[in-house]
Amino acid sequence: MRLKGKNIILGITGSIAAYKAAMLLRLFIKEGAEVQVVITPAGKEFITPVTLSALSNKPVISEFFGANDGSWNSHVDLGLWADVMVIAPATASTLGKMANGIADNMLITTYLSAKCPVMVAPAMDLDMFAHPSTQRNISIIKEYGNIIVEPGEGELASGLEGKGRMEEPEKILEAVVHQLEVKKKLLNKSYLVTAGPTFEKIDPVRFIGNYSSGKMGYAIAEELAEQGAEVTLVSGPVSVSTTKPGIKVVKVESAEEMYTASVDCFSESDGAIMCAAVADFTPAKKEEQKTKRGKENWEIELTPTKDIAAELGKLKAEAQLLVGFALETNDEITNAQNKLQKKNLDFIVLNSLQDEGAGFGVDTNKITILEKGNKSTEFELKSKVDVAKDIVAKIIELNN
Numbered sequence: 064m065r066l067k068g069k070n071i072i073l074g075i076t077g078s079i080a081a082y083k084a085a086m087l088l089r090l091f092i093k094e095g096a097e098v099q100v101v102i103t104p105a106g107k108e109f110i111t112p113v114t115l116s117a118l119s120n121k122p123v124i125s126e127f128f129g130a131n132d133g134s135w136n137s138h139v140d141l142g143l144w145a146d147v148m149v150i151a152p153a154t155a156s157t158l159g160k161m162a163n164g165i166a167d168n169m170l171i172t173t174y175l176s177a178k179c180p181v182m183v184a185p186a187m188d189l190d191m192f193a194h195p196s197t198q199r200n201i202s203i204i205k206e207y208g209n210i211i212v213e214p215g216e217g218e219l220a221s222g223l224e225g226k227g228r229m230e231e232p233e234k235i236l237e238a239v240v241h242q243l244e245v246k247k248k249l250l251n252k253s254y255l256v257t258a259g260p261t262f263e264k265i266d267p268v269r270f271i272g273n274y275s276s277g278k279m280g281y282a283i284a285e286e287l288a289e290q291g292a293e294v295t296l297v298s299g300p301v302s303v304s305t306t307k308p309g310i311k312v313v314k315v316e317s318a319e320e321m322y323t324a325s326v327d328c329f330s331e332s333d334g335a336i337m338c339a340a341v342a343d344f345t346p347a348k349k350e351e352q353k354t355k356r357g358k359e360n361w362e363i364e365l366t367p368t369k370d371i372a373a374e375l376g377k378l379k380a381e382a383q384l385l386v387g388f389a390l391e392t393n394d395e396i397t398n399a400q401n402k403l404q405k406k407n408l409d410f411i412v413l414n415s416l417q418d419e420g421a422g423f424g425v426d427t428n429k430i431t432i433l434e435k436g437n438k439s440t441e442f443e444l445k446s447k448v449d450v451a452k453d454i455v456a457k458i459i460e461l462n463n
């Protein structure tokens with residue numbers, strides 16, 4: 064019973080290999096999984112929903128809406144329910160729809176809503192499989208993080224021989240078991256992550272802010288959660304969002320609010336990753352009414368904000384981990400090393416505005432991790448999602 068307690072969505076599409084999906088379903092059930100079948104209209108031409116609902120002990124989902132009774136199937140709920148989604152067989156058409164987000168059936172809407180790993184077992188004729196279009200779609204969905212269970216070589220339904228046969232159900236089962244057994248490395252850990260900019264109010268309609276998008280901090284929070292950690296994400300005003308289970312988002316606006324929210328939960332955490340671009344200064348006086356245009360210059364007095372990272376550095380217990388960021392424009396290494404010491408950080412992630420593709424707003428970043436004892440590791444330009452993986456890998460390494 065290697066899949067006991069696991070929820071699986073089995074997506075079936077219109078290929079002759081659909082008959083093998085019944086066997087795969089049987090194997091999942093025998094291993095203790097709860098399985099919800101979602102089948103495309105073409106899939107139903109190859110295998111009957113009656114067979115599949117009898118094997119899974121659940122009605123098969125195919126349509127968006129129930130039969131004339133006004134009910135509808137929620138692909139969003141399903142996408143959140145599953146521990147893994149397995150699309151077997153996956154036709155060339157379904158691969159194309161997945162790659163391009165063409166959500167014209169229940170299987171694709173469920174796929175787009177799925178928060179879990181998605182595994183895909185293509186099945187088609189050898190020439191269809193070899194076509195550049197199919198190969199491009201496969202590489203696109205791999206980039207999305209989906210896992211391809213490669214088809215085998217052999218006799219095909221067309222009578223031809225070659226690559227395109229859906230992998231055997233037993234092999235797909237093993238791939239799924241392996242995927243679910245990949246150990247999460249931060250189970251029972253909890254982290255505070257700060258993200259985004261802060262807005263410092265000048266008057267009711269104006270503020271001092273910065274260009275931080277929050278993308279890096281949100282990616283780190285999601286990767287920590289992916290590894291099993293509980294995350295409190297203290298976020299300044301951003302347009303990105305997350306619905307990943309395991310992340311509690313606390314929305315704040317000013318540096319002062321971010322400070323209070325962070326200090327509040329730090330003592331309960333195993334560590335904090337200070338990714339936010341916190342304002343260093345705030346208007347000494349916040350005007351109650353909108354300041355009107357006048358002939359005179361408008362001088363605004365600014366006072367320093369509290370340095371949240373430095374404060375947590377003082378509160379930090381031996382076992383807690385504190386990670387800071389440094390966005391520098393010059394003397395990068397020296398400045399970052401000074402911050403590492405001054406704020407009592409375990410490591411600091413340096414990104415330089417001199418590097419193309421690094422810093423605010425963009426989807427990529429190029430970082431160097433500096434640790435105590437002058438140890439530094441430089442990484443190449445990557446997507447912020449992959450940079451988050453490198454940072455979390457360092458946290459895991461230091462935890463051990």
Ligand code: C5P
Nearest residue numbers: 337338339341368369370371372387388
């Ligand atoms: O000193 P500097 O602002 O460059 O330091 C950057 C690091 O300190 C980042 O990790 C940032 O999140 C944190 N910081 C903070 N509170 C501030 C200023 C910066 O937590 N008021």
